[in-house]
Amino acid sequence: MSVGVNTETLVRVEEIQGRGRGLVSTQPLRGGQIVLIDSPILLYSALPLTKQQHSTFLYCDKCFKTIQSASVSCPTCSHQRFCSPTCLSAALASSHTPWVCQSLSRLRDCQDFLQHHSVERQIQAQFLVAAYNLAFVSPSDFQILLSLQGRAEDEDPAIVQSLHSVISSLCPPPPIEGFSFSLELIAALVAKDRFNAFGLMEPLNLNEENGGQRSVRAYGIYPKASLFNHDCLPNACRFDYVDTNNSGNTDIVVRMIHDVPQGREICLSYFPVNSNYSTRRKRLLEDYGFTCDCDRCKVEATWSDDEGDGDDNDNEVMEEDVDEPMEAESDGEEIGNDNSTDFPHAYFFLRYMCNRNNCWGTLAPFPPSDAKPSNLLECNACGDIKNDEVC
Numbered sequence: 001m002s003v004g005v006n007t008e009t010l011v012r013v014e015e016i017q018g019r020g021r022g023l024v025s026t027q028p029l030r031g032g033q034i035v036l037i038d039s040p041i042l043l044y045s046a047l048p049l050t051k052q053q054h055s056t057f058l059y060c061d062k063c064f065k066t067i068q069s070a071s072v073s074c075p076t077c078s079h080q081r082f083c084s085p086t087c088l089s090a091a092l093a094s095s096h097t098p099w100v101c102q103s104l105s106r107l108r109d110c111q112d113f114l115q116h117h118s119v120e121r122q123i124q125a126q127f128l129v130a131a132y133n134l135a136f137v138s139p140s141d142f143q144i145l146l147s148l149q150g151r152a153e154d155e156d157p158a159i160v161q162s163l164h165s166v167i168s169s170l171c172p173p174p175p176i177e178g179f180s181f182s183l184e185l186i187a188a189l190v191a192k193d194r195f196n197a198f199g200l201m202e203p204l205n206l207n208e209e210n211g212g213q214r215s216v217r218a219y220g221i222y223p224k225a226s227l228f229n230h231d232c233l234p235n236a237c238r239f240d241y242v243d244t245n246n247s248g249n250t251d252i253v254v255r256m257i258h259d260v261p262q263g264r265e266i267c268l269s270y271f272p273v274n275s276n277y278s279t280r281r282k283r284l285l286e287d288y289g290f291t292c293d294c295d296r297c298k299v300e301a302t303w304s305d306d307e308g309d310g311d312d313n314d315n316e317v318m319e320e321d322v323d324e325p326m327e328a329e330s331d332g333e334e335i336g337n338d339n340s341t342d343f344p345h346a347y348f349f350l351r352y353m354c355n356r357n358n359c360w361g362t363l364a365p366f367p368p369s370d371a372k373p374s375n376l377l378e379c380n381a382c383g384d385i386k387n388d389e390v391c
């Protein structure tokens, strides 16, 4: 993606108490600075197997760009579509091997599977096919996948059992010597996926009748980006540019939202920042297995139920106290650490939350040029660009 940006030395992996591994700044970082560009070791479609009937968009099954016009199909199954012969031949040698082709075809042809399993289970089955494929096309990447957070015991045994019976009865054995589908490995893989997968979103159309809601087009496992922990007031956010014509279109780019000093943990928010306290708490526990104790949660835990804890999309939280923004940070001091008001993070929402209707994206400055900070902010959901009025 951003050629010439060397991010190797800006963050390092550290053990963070109560959080496992995390990424920490090795030097003071400026708002807008790119701290990581990461390529996926595994990508898989987020659309159910019967996707063509349901999706407004059609995506290349290799690079996941939106297919605008002519496309080519897999010569064997004819279901997987690719934006070009180059993507087709790359897929046949990597993500759409004969084993994947046969496994997905059998899943797709099994009416019992399609009718009696939820879309979520169908997508998990596609992930498992992609993960087993990785084990023989790139054993080293498969080892990286296994090294990520998530253990077999984190998963519901009934779900694992049902995925195991689908995969082991429908998919042929992968071409790996001595291989057998095991409950233990399926459970561990499902946990790795749940805790670490990033969603590559469908194009955002804020004028749509559905209020600009957008779905995920593909999920990816990113080995380094998977080490970012969550904070409900993140100091960095990630951008993707899937429909760009550049190579590396599925790379994730992580940019600093504001300045931080050396030694500070760099965190993302795992979902849009506007979510209210109870929704965040539920989601973090159910989807990621932890209870958040960040500064924002500590403040909001003391609020009564009607204080900004309404529906996610009613924007109540953001509108409180907004005429009294906190003071801007200076020289590497983070915002959000002043607990002297009931709503110390109002400033964050004013400055770093996209104010386009129904967007809920996070804004980060463009990378600084010649060490001069940019006064333009880019939204990581709708791509809108606005002037940083505070700056």
Ligand SMILES: C[S@@+](CC[C@H](N)C(=O)[O-])C[C@H]1O[C@@H](n2cnc3c(N)ncnc32)[C@H](O)[C@@H]1O
Binding pocket: 018, 019, 020, 021, 022, 148, 149, 195, 196, 225, 226, 227, 228, 229, 230, 231, 288, 289, 290, 291, 292, 293
């Ligand atoms: C994407 S991984 C992040 C890296 C992970 N800490 C590791 O050691 O590989 C997500 C997992 O990290 C942990 N985690 C992330 N943010 C956390 C937080 N704020 N507090 C506690 N645990 C957190 C949870 O176990 C979560 O399921």
